[in-house]
Amino acid sequence: MTILVTGAAGFIGAHVCQALAAAGQAVVGLDNYNDYYDPQIKRDRVAALCPQVDIRVLDLTDRSGLDALFEEVAPSAVIHLAAQAGVRYSLENPQAYVDSNLTGFVNILELCRHRGVGHLVYASSSSVYGDSATPPFSEDQRIDRPRSLYAATKAANELMAYTYAQLFGLKATGLRFFTVYGPWGRPDMAPLLFSRAVLAGRPIQVFNEGRMQRDFTHVSDIVAGILGALSHPSTETIAHQVFNLGNHTPIELEHFIGVIEAAAGVAARKVYKPMQPGDMVRTMADTRRAEQAFGYAPSTPIEVGLPPVVAWCREYFGQAV
Known part of the structure; x- marks a missing residue:
């Protein structure tokens, strides 16, 4: 019984591989190691978190390569985390999102269907809520007014997975992640951008004049949610389900920066900016559905989870923060 993890060298993927390997699961990963950020x-990250996991270098658009991998590995389940990430980058390079998040997702659906995969767990995003949502965001709210192409591709993934569940009986679970942070995080996201800048004495850009809230969720809580969802596929006739995975506690951006300042021992140099295109002012997850389905219970406040990120940045980047 082998679990295939796509995006295995990514921030969440490597932590998931680490947890699966620690639990004694047979794991194979794939990642294309693209240059969206420094490969x-x-x-x-892989060397530190999951060096024992077999991770193949493969792109989601390589259908023949994926087919050969599925034939060789015969995964019983797939945790699909690979995608072109980033809201703002989707304004600059839309084709990357079409290739990875649409074409690549269809390739995964097709292979799961034809290779008899028992359960597909895939990454969606809190960004799907767009302009339609009223906090706290619940899975029953509309997702048809996205603020970015990235969000639109993630909403499309949910529709595609539902269709495959309806037509072909593929058990699929979509997980809407809310602003995940932790050591070994993505360097393009606020936790690392702000931590590195504060440590180096560089100014940070604070958008919407600081009037923003985010449901920051520690990676350990996200991993627990992914593994919980994996072991609880839908039992409905159309076996597709969607869950929010967040911390259900939105944090003021100024408080978030304050925690970083305290951990770094340095005051931030703030440059206030207007709202960025594609961004959302506030995110907040209603996690009751995940709690009822598989006991999801996030337990890491930023006051506990964020200082180790600052310490990791200081250690990993050194003088190059």
């Missing part, structure tokens, strides 16, 4: 961070 060396991905290689170092």
Whole structure:
């Protein structure tokens, strides 16, 4: 019984591989190690978190390569985390999102269907809520007014997975992640951007004049949610389900920065900016559905989870923060 993890060298993927391997699961990963951010961070992340996991270098658009991998590995389940990430980058390079998040997702659906995969767990995003949602965001709210192409591709993934569940009986679970942070995180996201800048004495850009809230969720809580969802596929006739995975506690951006300042021992140099295109002012997860389905219970406040991120940045990047 082998679990295939896509995006295995990514921030969440490597932590998931680490947890599965620690639990004694047979795991195979794939990742294309693209240059959206420095691939060396991905290689170092794998070496630190899951060096024992077999991770193949493969792109989601390589249908023949994926087919050969599925034939060789015969996964019983797939945790699909690979995608082109980033809201703002989707304004600059939309084709990357079409290739990875649409074409690549269809390739995964097709292979799961034809290779008899028992359960597909895939990454969606809190960004699907867009302009339609009223906090706290619940899975029953509309997701048809996205604020970015990235969000639109993630909403499309949910529709595609539902269709395959309806037509072909593929058990599929979508997980809407809310602003995940932790050591070995993505360097393009606020936790690392702010931590590195504060440590180096560089100014940070604070958008919407600081009037923003985010449901920051520690990676350990996200991993627990992924593994919980994996072991609880839908039992409905159309076996597709969607869950929020967040901390259900939105944090003021100024408080978030304050925790970083305290951990770094340095005051932030703030440059206030207007709202960025594609961003959302506030995110907040209603996690009751995940709690009822598999006992999801996030337990890491930023006051506990964020200082180790600052310490990791200081250690990993050194003088190059």
